[in-house]
Amino acid sequence: MDMVKTDWKMYLLGFGLLNMIIVSCIWLLLHAINPADMKLMYPIFPSYRFVYEWIITASKFGTTIFEAVLLVGIILNEYKNKTILILFQYPYPRWKLLLSKILLIGLLAFTFFSCTTVVSFIGFMTMNTFDAMIYEPITSLLSVHLILEIMIQGLGTVAIGFIPLFFGMIHKSVKTTWITSTLLAFLIHLPINAPNERMIYGTKPILYIPLAIAGIMVTVHFIYQANNRDVS
Amino acid sequence: MNLHVKRGEIHSLIGQNKAGITSLLKLLTGLWKPTSGEIELFGERIDKNAYLYLEKMGSVIESPIFYEHRTGFENLMIHGAYLGIYDHLQIIDALALFDLQGMEHNPVRSYSFGLKQKLGIIRAIVMKPELLILDEPMKGLDPIEKKELRQVIRNINHQYGTTVIISSHHLEDLEQITDTVGVIHDGKLIKEEAMEQIKAKSLAYIDLTTDDDHKTAYLLEKKLHIQHFQVLHSGQIRIFKSPLPVHEIVNQLVTHHIQIHEITQNQHPLERYILNCNKGSEKH
Incomplete structure (x- = not known):
């Protein structure tokens, strides 16, 4: 894994900032906007479900961007700087080398997603103890059902985050990877539903599942192509 | 093409630009996959998915490539880690072969081309491979560095019995170290002869x-x-x-x-x- 200490510092800084932004945004929404107006738009306001939906949306958005950083650092740059030529001269099958990179990116992105969700939630809860806005009991939200939901959402987001790899690898372009990932983050993960629907944020399974499958197909295609093609 | 490289010899491949030498070396190192035909190396047939033979091989193909933001020493450590070697001494020994002017703890991006070339060769020989493949290793080196490189190649060849396949346009340098010369033209091996025979035939x-x-x-x-x-x-x-x-x-x-x-x-x-x-x- 080609990551130096400064890279890690950058990622941790990004992670910290994202969490702060998420918690601050929710705090502002709860405090600055008239509750009656908010209730018209979001019937579940104010509740932990509302907060959770906001956090998960921001986590998905942040994870897609973070995954693009990883794709560029761990895969694209290897091709762009031609260090992949050195890697492919080691006595390992190419597919194993590339699969390990993909798994590493997936693991790091999933950890980023889970940590962002959990830390932001804990951050909000801590702030809520000092200045209470939501009074409902928290026990149900910490149920296995919610953890499972976070895991499924996380895996789906990570899988979708691999789609930019397909476009980036066409011309081994870092720029294309960034643009695709930003577009994906804006189009897929930001609010797209009309008001007064229960699921305000995130995407519907009808779009989410095929996109996650597409992400997996992209990684399979990438490994297959790299395994069989000449590198120069 | 049938190259006859004897174990423990220094075999030079010479040809004009675009004669196909680098392509041949890329095929040998597994960077390129043969579209037809087959490659046999170390007495074993190398197919599209073969990779174990690479552990017997060290190479520098075209320009030396590194993680530029890392130091030379870190690059060698990464190389060792991929090959399952975590012994610093082996790397320090290899560094002693070539004078890196104390730059081994500086990021590679601050190196001159000649220094990168040297580091590339150190990386290729750090594991004392059975076969060393060097594509244009003299490129970018000054006369003193070229002399050093010739000495390093000779030492590796004599001390560890490493077979060396070397391609270069620096004929006067090759002349001094090579045992056999293969001439490649338009993707074909047109002649292969021992250097001693060439010298004997040629009168000054x-x-x-x-x-x-x-x-x-x-x-x-x-x-x-x-x-x-x-x-x-x-x-x-x-x-x-x-x-x-x-x-x-x-x-x-x-x-x-x-x-x-x-x-x-x-x-x-x-x-x-x-x-x-x-x-x-x-x-x-």
């Missing part, structure tokens, strides 16, 4: 073009006592195995009022050998 000579070949011949034979010479055509005389240095011959000719139009000294048997090979292949 001096070509003289003067205004009076009769007078020159007389002077060479009677005054300078040079027996082995040949009058090629009017004004051009080829002197073989001259007992006198060139400047002495020139002095004598000038003293006897013979005008010298041209003087050429042939000292590089490998260069002439390659030129002859290429002439031959172009005729075909």
